[in-house]
Amino acid sequence: MQAAPETANDRASPVIVAGTGPAGLIAALGLACAGFNVALIGPPVRADDRRTTALMMPALGFLESIGLRGKVEDFGAPLRTMRIVDATGRLIRSPTVTFRAAEIGENYFGINLPNTELNRVLVEAVEADARIRWTQSLVARWEVGEDAVRAQLEDGSALSGALAVAADGRLSPAREAAGIRTISRDWKQSAMVVNFAHARPHAFTSNEFHTENGPFTQVPLPGDRSSLVWVTRPEMADELRGLPDPELSRRIEDGMQSMLGRVTVEPGRQVYPLAATLALSHARSRVALVGEAAHVFPPIGAQGLNLGIRDVADLVDAVVKYPDDPGSPAALSAYASRRRPDIFARTGAVNVLNQSLLSDFLPAQLARGTVLTALNAFSPLRAFFMREGLQTGSGFRAFGSTVREQIRR
Numbered sequence: 001m002q003a004a005p006e007t008a009n010d011r012a013s014p015v016i017v018a019g020t021g022p023a024g025l026i027a028a029l030g031l032a033c034a035g036f037n038v039a040l041i042g043p044p045v046r047a048d049d050r051r052t053t054a055l056m057m058p059a060l061g062f063l064e065s066i067g068l069r070g071k072v073e074d075f076g077a078p079l080r081t082m083r084i085v086d087a088t089g090r091l092i093r094s095p096t097v098t099f100r101a102a103e104i105g106e107n108y109f110g111i112n113l114p115n116t117e118l119n120r121v122l123v124e125a126v127e128a129d130a131r132i133r134w135t136q137s138l139v140a141r142w143e144v145g146e147d148a149v150r151a152q153l154e155d156g157s158a159l160s161g162a163l164a165v166a167a168d169g170r171l172s173p174a175r176e177a178a179g180i181r182t183i184s185r186d187w188k189q190s191a192m193v194v195n196f197a198h199a200r201p202h203a204f205t206s207n208e209f210h211t212e213n214g215p216f217t218q219v220p221l222p223g224d225r226s227s228l229v230w231v232t233r234p235e236m237a238d239e240l241r242g243l244p245d246p247e248l249s250r251r252i253e254d255g256m257q258s259m260l261g262r263v264t265v266e267p268g269r270q271v272y273p274l275a276a277t278l279a280l281s282h283a284r285s286r287v288a289l290v291g292e293a294a295h296v297f298p299p300i301g302a303q304g305l306n307l308g309i310r311d312v313a314d315l316v317d318a319v320v321k322y323p324d325d326p327g328s329p330a331a332l333s334a335y336a337s338r339r340r341p342d343i344f345a346r347t348g349a350v351n352v353l354n355q356s357l358l359s360d361f362l363p364a365q366l367a368r369g370t371v372l373t374a375l376n377a378f379s380p381l382r383a384f385f386m387r388e389g390l391q392t393g394s395g396f397r398a399f400g401s402t403v404r405e406q407i408r409r
């Protein structure tokens with residue numbers, strides 16, 4: 001099929017990026033830094049997002065390559081230690097596992113910062129980049145063709161390009177237009193998010209308490225403050241959102257087993273319904289998926305946007321080799337085959353872990369307990385998991401070089 005012919009008010013740009021969430025903004029910046037002119041389509045960025053994002057080393061590395069690492073680090077707290085605590089009341093309980101960045105020779109795993117600051121830094125960078133033209137509208141209709149892709153916008157204008165980057169979120173109209181199928185699962189969970197101050201210092205440690213309803217995760221912010229992502233049943237998340245401040249503070253202190261002393265919640269709570277969706281292909285018909293258009297899963301181990309940023313990094317690497325036709329089948333197949341192992345491994349691991357928390361099935365709990373016991377006992381295994389947690393394949397690479405080293409000796 002050929003794309004529909006351009007009309008008089010069509011603008012041509014080699015790359016169209018649809019979506020102005022963090023994945024879309026970072027994709028626009030990454031592609032512009034690689035030398036492409038980018039047409040960015042999406043509404044003004046929301047200023048009321050109360051979440052924080054833990055950005056891990058590989059994501060920070062990509063932000064550094066586009067000149068933004070220092071700017072985001074200014075607003076975040078480093079994550080030096082990450083702890084998993086079994087807070088279930090079940091028969092089979094796992095030991096607490098502590099991961100220290102120093103064990104793998106790093107100062108920290110990443111930085112946790114408020115989404116408002118992250119979005120502000122990204123928007124300022126987009127607005128300052130002459131290669132990005134941002135139209136604050138929505139794509140009303142996509143036409144995908146062999147030679148080009150065309151976006152008809154709600155404001156009446158239209159755009160065509162050689163490549164469309166779908167950063168248009170979990171329902172992704174661009175993904176739909178490209179005919180990419182998905183599999184989804186409703187976990188019947190929501191996340192209540194709130195920030196809080198505490199009496200004792202957090203020592204740059206994040207604590208993920210595993211409960212029967214999902215993880216309850218505290219992540220350090222600058223000062224004696226932390227953010228909380230409390231994953232639970234939707235009706236309980238709504239109830240938590242409505243509690244008076246002193247009652248919620250007490251519930252959080254209990255959930256934290258008083259590790260940080262007295263808790264005082266800050267204003268502003270939000271509830272996010274959770275889902276799991278996986279696109280069965282990551283690029284097709286001149287459309288490449290990044291961020292939640294490609295993968296959605298519950299916030300366990302701070303994986304979502306980190307994976308989205310790795311999508312962008314791999315997309316830029318793939319298409320930069322095809323400057324004359326970045327949406328060509330060769331460019332898109334290089335992108336899709338690079339992303340497949342990382343996305344499938346990450347989605348599988350997060351969903352299996354979530355399932356093992358919610359399940360009353362004894363063998364599932366036993367398997368989880370066995371893995372956490374082994375992680376607690378064997379530091380090489382812990383190091384392997386820490387490296388793999390940061391970047392798929394890096395644990396295997398480090399393990400391989402240790403083995404080679406041993407053989408050489």
Ligand SMILES: Cc1cc2nc3c(=O)[nH]c(=O)nc-3n(C[C@H](O)[C@H](O)[C@H](O)COP(=O)(O)OP(=O)(O)OC[C@H]3O[C@@H](n4cnc5c(N)ncnc54)[C@H](O)[C@@H]3O)c2cc1C
Pocket residue numbers: 018019020021022023024041042043051052053054055137138139140167168169170173191193229272290291292293299302303304305306307308
């Ligand atoms: C409680 C919680 C905590 C989290 N914590 C972390 C964390 O610590 N670390 C981490 O890595 N990840 C975390 N995540 C995941 C992370 O927030 C998401 O991966 C990320 O926000 C997804 O960004 P996105 O840009 O892909 O999608 P979105 O933010 O959903 O953006 C989609 C964009 O597409 C636009 N759009 C939709 N339709 C159209 C259209 N037709 N035309 C143009 N634009 C369109 C929308 O307006 C929006 O701008 C967390 C998630 C939750 C729920």
